[in-house]
Amino acid sequence: MTDPRFFRAVGPFTVAEIAAFTGAEIGGAADTALQLADVAPLDTAGPRHLSFLSNVKYTAAMGQSKAGAAFLHPSFAARAPAGMTLLLSANPYMAFAKAAGRFYPYPKRPGGIAASAVVDPTAVLGEGVSVGHNAVIEAGAEIGAGTDLGSNTTIGVNVVIGQDCIIGANVTISHAVIGNHVTLYPGVRVGQDGFGFASDARGHVRIPQLGIVRIGDDVEIGANSTVDRGGSDTVIGAGTMIDNLVQIGHNVVLGRCCVMAAQSGISGSTKLGDFVVVGAQVGITGHLAVGSGVRIGGQSGVMRNVPAGTEVAGTPAVPRLQWLRQSAILARLATKKDK
Amino acid sequence: MTDPRFFRAVGPFTVAEIAAFTGAEIGGAADTALQLADVAPLDTAGPRHLSFLSNVKYTAAMGQSKAGAAFLHPSFAARAPAGMTLLLSANPYMAFAKAAGRFYPYPKRPGGIAASAVVDPTAVLGEGVSVGHNAVIEAGAEIGAGTDLGSNTTIGVNVVIGQDCIIGANVTISHAVIGNHVTLYPGVRVGQDGFGFASDARGHVRIPQLGIVRIGDDVEIGANSTVDRGGSDTVIGAGTMIDNLVQIGHNVVLGRCCVMAAQSGISGSTKLGDFVVVGAQVGITGHLAVGSGVRIGGQSGVMRNVPAGTEVAGTPAVPRLQWLRQSAILARLATKKDK
């Protein structure tokens, strides 16, 4: 299935090993010593493959699958074919994600500094740091052990990056303190000064932005996204996942484990709680508070505070059910004969 | 007209040569040996310039033009001034595009690898490949004959790029197989892993993305656009034109000759047919099917499948005429006195 030019599975792992690092419970035929060589979807998996069922609509595929082992919810155990080793989990997709990550870890380059890289003698690099070709690390920067910096990437003065981070190629970072296990995809820009200025009839004058960007552990930021610094710190909470081409304005604070889909943006000084889900192309204006667990539909324009746990959509954003009704009413008015 | 610091016309070409490579039919005064030195708009063109008429509103300008030769539709031949050599074509703008491309081909650098470039010894470069300053080509990559790689660009392990491609400066490519005559503008990111993860109350875990990105012949992708890889291959069909800052999510399949205007985006696993036209800032949600020939108005949010050959607009996207009526009704309600 996978193209061996680009991907190669690590392994094999036994069923017992996989159960151990995913927390799944072993059921079914239960050959715990079975060596699993790779992951695969239910329909193409063979006897040495690990698969999963996380969506009811694939239940039939499960019944006919030749997978050696599969993650699934205990309530579906009876639908599995005889002979399949079952890995029972309340969240089989999560279990599969963890297992697949073991088979296909990020292919780190061997530690070491490329001959063409420019590393300031005052920079401090931890053990096993890998610095790509033509990368630049400026004075005083600190790079944690095991971190991998891509080619043609630029790390500014005194930037701090934690351990085991993956910083892609052609990235720019300045004025930032970054945690551990952070992934920045190619073309990310972190730490440039935010869009703040004073204006009069003669024009605009920038306000110096004297805060920095703080990025928590396990954060991921997608290709060509931008994170500005402001007057106070711009903060991205641990575990937050940010897609491509996203704009994080200055002084914005994101809580833990938020999700921001592609091309969404947050204007200056807005604060999000934890586990907020922001749809693609959403815009959130400045100086707002968006509570934990809020879900914002794609392309919405949020112009007011949003209470925790609610779901909004539309421009201006309103409760999601209201937005659905608005759209339906408008459609009905437009298709009425005698209007 | 053109600034000679930045542009220099190749040529001259005779009328006969131009007719031959554009397929136009020679009419009018028809001096087939006339040497044309450059292209120019009707109003500024002189006797050694090649021009065109493709829009009725410039018919008067045609009548007064001093252009030595011009492409035009046969039905307008009578409006041309005496003495102008006519190049008759059913699509004069296309004919002009082809001719102008001959006068102003992409200014390729002489083949050769810049001294500062880093090319892995296992990479395979075709004849006449040009590698820009500080560009990086990693192990096993294959670059087809005549392809031009810009400065500070990073080509990942085992990436395949076809012949006569133009890869701009500061581009990043990984996990991709790219056809011939492809143009990637500066800052394009191809092949990073898509935005897919499993979630639970503790956070999010990435799913390894084991597909690659496949880009067909003659594709163009605009500056700072991003194309992710997914679980299955992300495919951009031959001849598709993509503008700047566009997001192509993982597993997306675009057909042949689609057009995506700036800042539009497509979420994961959506499939487009051929010759789909996507307006600027459009968003298309995931797992949809958009038929061939569909036209999507600017800023629309497409949330359902769209049948081939139709035109939609709005968020949520509806048939274009309905959207126009919706907008008109809303405007009328808002401007009624007694509402």
Place this chain on the structure above:
Amino acid sequence: MTDPRFFRAVGPFTVAEIAAFTGAEIGGAADTALQLADVAPLDTAGPRHLSFLSNVKYTAAMGQSKAGAAFLHPSFAARAPAGMTLLLSANPYMAFAKAAGRFYPYPKRPGGIAASAVVDPTAVLGEGVSVGHNAVIEAGAEIGAGTDLGSNTTIGVNVVIGQDCIIGANVTISHAVIGNHVTLYPGVRVGQDGFGFASDARGHVRIPQLGIVRIGDDVEIGANSTVDRGGSDTVIGAGTMIDNLVQIGHNVVLGRCCVMAAQSGISGSTKLGDFVVVGAQVGITGHLAVGSGVRIGGQSGVMRNVPAGTEVAGTPAVPRLQWLRQSAILARLATKKDK
């Protein structure tokens, strides 16, 4: 307050010096020889700090502030605590911006060309130009005195950049003439050819774009924004401020001192007057005229010309008050019981 790893105030400056370079009038306790060491907000400022009051809601904070000196409007002078040196200004925020810029000027690197930079021998560099690591300057380019080019940045053939510009890291510039005091943030792409092509049933053929990009003095362009060239020149007027991830299409003309917020975009050949304010994620279609002083609300889609001095919002954009009414009516219809 500020992290000394990333920021260090220049100075101190006396009250008299600050009054002189900001044009403020000295009032209150008026110790003109007082040495001010730094800037700070009213609530955290101490006796050697310079602060400001520009928003009525901080009047109470002003009354209790320990700041040694502060900018404020003359009408608020009576609210200031005894002992505070007052710097009276009709626009205290502008005065503060100028003063803060003196305390925190852009930290220019010492002039000089990094050993790893590639500078074509025919390029002309003014006095004190700084060229970052692995930056590339191609043949014939001219870089004005005091300009600072970031690392891994690529400057194309014959590009002209004025004096005292700040060009960030990982930037790409081609086919452009740029004024003085211009700031381009990391990842900006200037001068690639615009999205123009002829189409027929066989596909699309690019039109060569023979204009260039002209950027006036004091312009700022945010991270990962893109500015295309077209058939005629793309122009960004002096003093215009552009945020991150903004798209400026080919042949677009922006007047003086416009403001474009993040992720907004302008399609080909549209012209804006002076001091136009474009909200975040706004889209403006091609070939339009937007008058001076127009304000466009966030996420709007402008599809018609907009008269000078007006305010519009919505998609399609309508006068702002009408848009507010439309939104209110729609909400009312959707929340009516018996609808």
